[in-house]
Amino acid sequence: MRPLRLDSLEIFEDVVRCGGFRAAALGRGVSSSAISQSISTLEEALGIRLLNRTTRSVAPTEAGERLLERLGPALHDIRTAIDDLNQLRERPSGTVRINAPGSAADHVLCPLAFAFMERYPDVEVEIISDAAIIDIVEQGFDAGVRFGNQLAQDMIAMPLGPALQYAIVASPEYLRQRGRPGSPRDLLQHDCIRRRFPGGTMETWTFEKDGEEVEIRPQGRLTLSSAHHERQAAMAGAGIAHLFEAYVRDDLEQGRLVELLADWKQQLPSWYLYYPSRRHTGAAMRAFLEFIRQREWLPVGN
Numbered sequence: 001m002r003p004l005r006l007d008s009l010e011i012f013e014d015v016v017r018c019g020g021f022r023a024a025a026l027g028r029g030v031s032s033s034a035i036s037q038s039i040s041t042l043e044e045a046l047g048i049r050l051l052n053r054t055t056r057s058v059a060p061t062e063a064g065e066r067l068l069e070r071l072g073p074a075l076h077d078i079r080t081a082i083d084d085l086n087q088l089r090e091r092p093s094g095t096v097r098i099n100a101p102g103s104a105a106d107h108v109l110c111p112l113a114f115a116f117m118e119r120y121p122d123v124e125v126e127i128i129s130d131a132a133i134i135d136i137v138e139q140g141f142d143a144g145v146r147f148g149n150q151l152a153q154d155m156i157a158m159p160l161g162p163a164l165q166y167a168i169v170a171s172p173e174y175l176r177q178r179g180r181p182g183s184p185r186d187l188l189q190h191d192c193i194r195r196r197f198p199g200g201t202m203e204t205w206t207f208e209k210d211g212e213e214v215e216i217r218p219q220g221r222l223t224l225s226s227a228h229h230e231r232q233a234a235m236a237g238a239g240i241a242h243l244f245e246a247y248v249r250d251d252l253e254q255g256r257l258v259e260l261l262a263d264w265k266q267q268l269p270s271w272y273l274y275y276p277s278r279r280h281t282g283a284a285m286r287a288f289l290e291f292i293r294q295r296e297w298l299p300v301g302n
Contacts, residue, residue, distance in 0.1 A: 004042070004045055004046075006078070007038075008038050008039075008041060008042040008045075009042070009071060009075065010075060011024065011028070011035060011038045011039065011042075012039060012042055012050060012051075012064075012067070012068075012071070013068065013071055013072065013075060013140070014027060014028065014035075015035060015039060015051065015058060016051075016058075016059075016060050016064070016068060017139070017140065019057060019058070020057055020058055021035045021036050021039075021058065039051060046063075048061075048063045049061050049063065049064075050063055050064035050067060051064055069138075072137065072138050072139070072140055073137060073138075075140070076137070076140065079094075079282065080281070080282040091120065091121070091122050092120060092122065092123060092283040092284050092286070092287045093122035093123055093283075093284065094123060094124070094282055094283055094284030094285075095123070095124040095125070095126060095284060096123060096124070096125050096126070096142050096143070096284050096285050096288050097126045097128070097140065097141045097142050097143075098113075098125070098126070098127050098128070098141060098142065098143045098144065098145065098273075099128050099130055099134060099136055099139065099141045099143075099144040099145070100127060100128070100129060100130070100144065100145035101129065101130070101131045101145065101146070102129040102131065102226055102227055102228065103227045103244050103247060104145045104146075104160070104271045105127055105129050105145070106227075106228075106247070107244070107246045107247065108145070108160045108161055108271050109127060109145055109160070109271075109273075110127065112160070112291075112292070112295075113125045113127060115291075116287075116288055116291045119291065120284075120287055120291075123284045123287065123288075124284075125288075128141070130198070131197060131198050131225075132197075132198035132199065133146070133199075136274075136275075136276070137276055142275060142281075142282070142284075142285045143273050143274060143275040143285065143288075144273075144274055144275075145160065145271050145272065145273055145274070146271070146272060146274065147164075147268065147269045147270075147271065147272070154276070154277055155274040155275065155276060155277060156274065156275055156276075156277045157272040157273065157274040158272065158273055158274075158289070158292060158293070159270045159271070159272055160270060160271040160272060160273055160292070161270050161271060162270055163267050163268060163269065163270050164244060164245070164246075164267075164268040164269070164270060164271070165244070165245045165265045165266070165267055165268065166205075166242055166243065166244060166245065166265065166266065166268070167242075167243060167244070167245040167248055167252070167259050167262075167265070168187075168205075168240060168241070168242055168259065168260040168261045168264075169234055169240070169241050169243060169248050169251070169252070169257040169258065169259055169260065170234060170237075170239070170240045170241070170257065170258055170260060171234060171235055171236070171237045171256070171257060171258070172255070172258055173237045174191075174234075174237045174238075174239065174240070175258060177237075178190060178191070180260060181240075181260060181261065183214075183261070183264075184205070184207040184214045184216055184261060184264055185214065185216065187205070187216055187218060187240060188216060188218075188219055190219075190220075190239065190240050191219075191220045191221060191222070191238070191239035191240065192205075192218030192219060192220040192239055192240050192241075192242070193218075193220055193222050193223075193224060193230050193233050193234060193238060193239040193240065193241045193242075194218050194219075194220050194222065194223040194224070195223070195224060195225060195230065195242070196223050196224075196225050197225070198225070202217065202223075203218075203242070204216065204217050204218075205217075205218055205242050206266050207261065207264040207265075207266055208264065208265070208266040208267075209263055209264045213266075214264070218240075218242070220239050220240075221239075222238050222239055227243055227244065227247055230242075230243055231243060231247060231248060231251070234248075234257055235251065235256055235257060240260065245265075273289075273292065275289075
């Protein structure tokens, strides 16, 4: 077997993660042909095909899947070992990659990351918005953000702010035409803006008041998959939306939206940053974790 270059293995991982040569090339600032040549050289050195190529996409072969399964953790360990040299420098450098749902990224993680980057100008931050539950180690992330009750047991977690609450909101125009619901069950007679999660399931809405809990499956003509689009739809009068309170706070204060059933709010766990407990943490990630610990509570919605 011919000698292998570490960067060719990193390129292979990038191609699979990005879903193609062009996207991987853009991320690396090189040409697509250079990426393709690197993969061909790697396959020749290994003597086996790693990718199935079509005119529109690439996908790993069985051999490629096996290599990826071992490659992700191994490359992470190598990057961490190199990153540890940052401890000998006055200022840490490196990259922090975090996977987080859009709402958490908008109102907690991005403001935190911006402030962190000001303090540590040599550190790069990559935030991928994704509501799907993934294996952050396998996907090459340093950390993820989820609700406290969605964390795997082998993860270390720290809160990113106070407990969360949903708000039921609609535009003034919608309420003029359809009236206000007086209870959670009244929502079944309204056009609700539904959400479909990445796995295909539909969101249910849960309410709580004086020890009574009510769960409904909202009905409506519009189904979306992001809080940003649900907020847009609510302001356009398309129906009643179920959104994090922080996400619509300004809209409520400015009168663009009206809150409904405020006395039925259910308190939820806070967002948590989580990372593997059994993996050595690089210098950039350690600096990020320490930066979080120094903040007693993060400003949600600012």
